[in-house]
Amino acid sequence: MVNCVVRDWQGKEAGEASLDLKVAKKSTAAALVHRAVVRQLANARQGTACTLTRAEVRGGGRKPYKQKGTGRARQGSIRTPLRPGGGVIFGPKPRSYTVAMNRKERRLALRTALISRASDILVVKGFAPDLEVPRTKEIVAALERWEVPAGSKVLLVLDAPTDVVRRSVRNLEKVKLIAADQLNVFDLLHANVLVLSEEALAKIQEIYGDD
Structure with a gap:
C-alpha cells in the first residue's frame, strides 16, 4: 500500500489517498516491466x-x-x-512485430509500474469543477498551483475526461491525457509527474485491486 498527497483545485492539501495493489517481487519486477514496455512498443509498429x-x-x-x-x-x-x-x-x-505476453503478466507489470511511481503521484480532489469552456491557461495555472515543475512531462489520468478538458489539454505538448481504464506501462514510466483525479484513483483500485 502507498499513500499519495491529495490537493484540491486551488493547490491546497486536502488529505491523503491510498492505493493498494499487488506488485511483482523485487527480483523479477525490473525484467517483467521491461518485457511489458518492449511488447507495447513492438505492438505499436505497423x-x-x-x-x-x-x-x-x-x-x-x-x-x-x-x-x-x-x-x-x-x-x-x-x-x-x-x-x-x-x-x-x-x-x-x-x-x-507482435510480441505475446500473458494477461496476468501484463496486469502485474502495469500495477508494478504504477506503484513504482508512487512518489510522483499527485491526487486532485474535484478536477476542474468550474471549467465550462476549453481554457488551456486554466490547466497550466493549476499545474503551477500543484507545484509541478515547469517543463515536466505530465500524465493526466481522469475517470471520464470531458470534451472540455480534452480540448483544454490538447495544445499542451508536455501533458498527455488518458482515461483511468486505459493505463499503459510506457506512459506511466515516461511521465515525470502523474496527476490523478480522486475518481480515477478509485477506478484504478476497482479495476486492478482484485488480482
Missing part, C-alpha cells in the same frame, strides 16, 4: 515497410549490352541490386 527484390522491379528483361567486346563488366539486367533503381538485397518486407 510493419508496413516494403522494398522490391530484383524479381519484383519493373523492366530489366533485356540484356543491357552484349556480353563481350565492350570492355565493361558483364550485365544481364538493369534491375540488378548493383545498379541504381535495381532491386534491394534482404530489404524489409511487411511483417508483424
